[in-house]
Amino acid sequence: MKRRTTLKMTAALALSSMFGGAALAGSHSADPIVIGAVAPKTGPLAGGAAVTHWPNIRLWAEQVNARGGLNVDGTMRMVEIIEYDDQTNPGETIKAVQRLATQDEADFIIAPFATGLNIAAAPIFARYGYPQISVSNITDQVEDLASKFPNMFFTLGSTSAFASDVVRILSEMRDAGQLTGNRIAMVNVADAFGIELAAAARPLFKEAGFEIVYDTSYPLGTQDLSPVVKAAKDAAPNAFVAWSYPPDTFGLTEQAIIEDLQVEAYYTAVATCFPAFGARFGAQAEGILGAGGVNPDSEAFKEYAAAHEAATGAKPDYWASATTYASLQILEQAIEAVGLDREAVSAHLKEATFTTVLGDISFNENNFNEAFWTVGQWQDGVFRGVAETGREGASSVRVKSGWGS
C-alpha cells in the first residue's frame, strides 16, 4: 500500500512537472490544500494567459504561503498549486479538469482562461461540484449558463456592457464636441469574441445616431492588416473601433500609425491594456481607447501591481490581471469563511461580499458581478479606466490627437 502511494505520488509529480512544472509549496504541519489550475501555456491564447492568468496564480500562492497558509477551521494550511497546460484546446481543458478532480483530488480548481475554454469546462466543473469563478469569460449568455451551471460565477463583465459602453463613450465625446462627426469605421476579428461584440455594437451605434461607414471582419491570425486600415481610412471616419484580439490589436495599431489614420477616437479591444502595448507604441499610444481598465491610482491596485512585479518580474495588465487576482482573493475568503466543503463555498460565494483589489465584489442572482471596468484609455503612459458599471475612480476621456511620433 505504502509503495503504491509513493509510486502514485512520484507519477503524479512527474506528470505535473511534465505538463508545465508544478509549483509545489511544501508544508509540513498540515496537509496542503490542493488547488488545480488549467490554462494555455501553448497554443494561440498562450500569450494572453502568460500576461493575465498564470502570474496571478503564482503571486497569490506565494503570498498565501508566506502568510503561513489559509485558515481552515482553525488550522493554517499551505496551498499547493498543480498546473496543467491545455494547449488552448477545449478537449484538453476538459481532460485536465477531470484529472485534477479524480486523480489529483484537488480541493479547488481555478477557472480556465478565455470564454470558449471556460464554457467548455463548465459541465465538468458542475459534474464534480467545483465552483468555477471565471474571469476572462465575457458573454451575453450569463443567465443561461448560470441556470445550467449554478456554481459558475462571472467577474469580468458581459459582451453587451462592453459594446454599449464604447457606444456611450463615443456618444458623450460627440455631445461634448470632441467628435466632430458621427462616422464610425468598425472592424472585427472573425472569432467568437469579435463577431459577438460587432453584432452587439452595430444596432447600438445606429440607435445612438452614428453612421457605420466601414464594417468588415478579418480572419484570426491575419498577417497583413494594411488593406483593412487603408479601406477604413478611405471611409474618412471620425472614430475607429476594432473588436480585436492580441496579435491583430498590435497589427492594426502599427498600420494605423503607418497610414496616419486621422481619427478623434481610436479603439482596439483585447490587449490594448497590456503593458507591452504601451511599451511598444510609447507616445503614439497616447489617447488610444481599449477594453478594460482599472483605477491605477487606488492604493489597493498600486500595492497589488508592486507585489505582482516583485513576484513575477512583470507588470500586471490594466484590466483582467487585477480581476484574476480578485477571483483568487474571493476563493481565499470563501475558504476561510466556510472551509473546504465545495458546496458550502459555492453557497457562500452567492451570498457574501468580498473585499478585493478592485473594491468590494458580490454576485447577483445570476452569479454575475455587476460592477466592472469596460473602457480604458492610455493617458500619459498609463492605461486608465474611463468607463465602468459601478467602480470608482474613472478618468475623463480625451481626444486622440494624431500619432505624434
Next chain:
Amino acid sequence: MDIFLTGLLLGGTYALIAMGLNLQYGVARIMNLANGEMLVAGGFCAFWFYTAGQVSPFLTVAIVAPLAFAANWLIYQVMLRPLVKRAKTRGQLESDSILATFGLSFVAVGLMLAVFGGDYFNYSYLSRPVTFAGENYGLNRVAAFCGAVVICGLLYLWLNQSRAGLSMRAIATAPASARLVGISVGHLAAIAFALGGAVTATGGALISTFLTLDASTGVMFTLKALIIVIMGGVGDVRGTIVAALLLGVVETLVASLIDPGLTLAAAYTLFILILLFRPQGLFGRRQT
C-alpha cells in the same frame, strides 16, 4: 497599383517564410514541420538583441544565421540522418521525417516557452511610413522585402552558378543519379537542411520587426510555408518566389476589393486551383 505594391510587400514576407522550407524539403527531402519554430526562434533573437542592446534586427542576422545553420546541421546529423539511412523509399523518408519533425516542433515550443516565456514579444522597429506614389507603406515591411530580394537573389545565383549549388539542384532533381556522378548526397543534404534553417531564422528576424510573435505561433508559419512550397513546386527557388508573390497579391486584392474576411478562402482557392491544374506546382517537374 497601391494594391499591387501592398501585395508584393506581403509576398516578400511569404517568400521569407517559405524559402527555407523549400531548401529543406526540395533538396534534403525533409518535410520539416518544425520550420515555423525556427522562424520564431530567429524572431526572438532579434527581439532580444533589440530590447537588450538596441541592435538592429538587420545586424542581428549576422549572428542568427550562423547559429541557426549550426543548430540545423546538428539536428540533421543527430536526428534525421538515421531516418535517411534506414528509409528504403522516398515515401518512407517523407512520412518518417514528418513524424519526427512534428515531435521536434513540440520540443521546440517547449524549449522556447522555458527560455523566453509565453508572453508576446514585440517591439517597434522602423515602424515609420515611407511614401511612394502618394501612398504610405511601412518602412519595416519595405526593408524586409528588400531582405527577401537579397536572400532569394543570392540563393538563386548560388544554386545556378556555383558548383555546390549545382550539386544541390542535382540532388533535388535526381538523388540516385547525383550519387553516380560523384556528389556526396548525404553531406550536401545536411548542408541544404542547415542552410534552409538559417534562411528561415533570418526570415524570422526580419519579420519580427512588424509581426507580433509568441512561442507557439510557429505552426501558423509552417502551414503558410507548406502551401507556398507546394504551389511553387518542390525544390525550385523561382517557384517559391512566384508562388509567394502571387499569394500576397491575391490576398491583398481580395482583402481590398471584396472583403478582408475572404483572404484565407482566396489563399486556399488558389492552392486548390494550382493543385488541380498543375499538381507538380508552378515550376515543379512532373514525377516520372
